Amino acid sequence: MATHAPPVEERDARPLDIETMRASPRRLLAEDAELPSPEELEILTLRLRGHIMIMIPEVEIAAGRQPKDDIPRYCALACVGEARMRLNLEPGRTLPAGIAHAQRLARSVNALCDHVVNLGGDHS
Known part of the structure; x- marks a missing residue:
């Protein structure tokens, strides 16, 4: 199911x-990252999912300002597709599987941030 960026008047x-x-991806991807507890992992996974849901329309808007070729x-649009796919995946039932899932989400957050910055999107 593809979602599209909300109309400009509906965006924050x-x-x-x-x-x-x-900061959230660093919690999982830094070389010296400590393993999160199951409770921390659940919160972090939800936070990463939220970041992705916010970033997808922003990247789409920034990409839409660029020439089609x-x-x-x-x-950037390929990254959006991969991020959407990752949002649809379920984490495994074990802590290591949940961590691996969250790390994939974290990489998507980083990549989406990179794309919105590189494409000149609205950011601080």
Whole structure:
């Protein structure tokens, strides 16, 4: 099921807080990251999902401003597709499987942040 960016009049006018959105992935992807407890993992996974849901329309809008044959536009939209796919996946039942799932979400958050910044999207 594809979702599309909301009309401009329905979007929040505040700029994205990219730095805050990048903090959650660091919790899982940093070399010295400590393993989260199951409770922490659940909260972190929900936070990452929320970041992705916010970023997808922003990346789509920023990509839509680029020429149709623009390679960064194509890459950004491919990233959106992968992020949507990851939102539809369920984490495994074990802690290691849940962590792996959250790490994939974290990588999508990082990539979406990179794309919105590189495409000149509205961010702080």
